[in-house]
Amino acid sequence: MSQHLTVVEHPLVQHKLTLMREEKTSTAVFRQLLREISQLLAYEVTSGLAMTTKTITTPMQDMEAPVLDGKKLALISILRAGNGLLDGVLELIPSARVGFVGLYRDEETLEPVQYYFKVPTELEDRLVIAVDPMLATGNSSVAAIDLLKKAGAKNIRFLCLLAAPEGVERMKEAHPDVPIVTASLDERLNDKGYIVPGLGDAGDRMFGTK
Template identity: 50%
Template sequence: MSNVIEMTHPLIQHKITRLRDKNTGTAEFSSLVEEIAMLMGYEALKDLPLEDIEIETPIETCKSPVISGKKLAIVPILRAGLGMVSGVQALVPTAKIGHIGLYRDEVTHIPHEYYCKLPDPISERLIVVTDPMLATGGSAIAAVDFIKQHGGKKIKFMSIIAAPEGLKKLQEAHPDIQIYVGHIDRELNENAYICPGLGDAGDRIFGTK
């Protein structure tokens, strides 16, 4: 999986173990998601383009690099993806935030877009799509489809936990995007839950059932 980067950093792995624990409460869970997103973002954004500008230090004038172009767009898949936004935004405070809302047809299980608001012009930005869980891959594929339809070109997808089945489908549907995952879990069960997983990320982030 050449376009899939699985994070092996000890800090990420340690924090994912805390996420998995059913005794981890809402406040700690939300903080951990944010921290993991920041650590993953540090790696995912290592190829941001730079340009030199002239500044004055207390000693002299010099040329020094800054992030160039229209910079970054962070696009969470609602609602669980929201939990990862602040972690990535802490790295790049100038990043613009978009949102994609999807619902799944109860009969066909096909995802449909109910909300999509992206920074303009999206075509000139590096887009980081966030969703803590990559299970069947349906929502991830649909979200990237919608972003491409709106003109997005350079897309990275960030997920804390991924099932091999969903990862394979996303990679096949969008071989041109980079996929960053904190851990590739064993499998999906018959109810499409990731195993061993961490339960429902949205419920655990927002304290709902």
């Protein structure tokens, strides 16, 4: 992946995203849509994976057939909302190694504070895909990528459902080597740091909390 930002404009992605944005969509339906859309986004974020071949036997003959090369990729969920995207991607790539980064925002400084970090070994040899539905201010995403790089990750991609221009810029400034894949680049952030038009708080809508 060469470009910094990829917006997936596939009709199914856009249709499902519209249903997710609607205020009247229930928690159960929201969760199901998130799982479905994350699989479609995973298809895009995993494009260009390294390939090799192996000899297999079909019912007709032997052949050299393409398979993924290298170490199993690592999926890193940025808690808590990242878990919704993680589930769908894991269905598509069940052999992936999984890690978690827990960050919360300090209400006074507005800076992200780490409370949990558990990731697979040998990150330097794996493609690492960090998932979080919302790229808003970009502060927690940048902090999560900082931690992953400290842990050895060199080949990182970031997958989100919605991005704000401010978050994309912040990521580009801090981590220009990390491509972003999203379903939509929305208009802006409001004064509370929410993406507009957005879909509200992804974690609250996914888990039925307020």
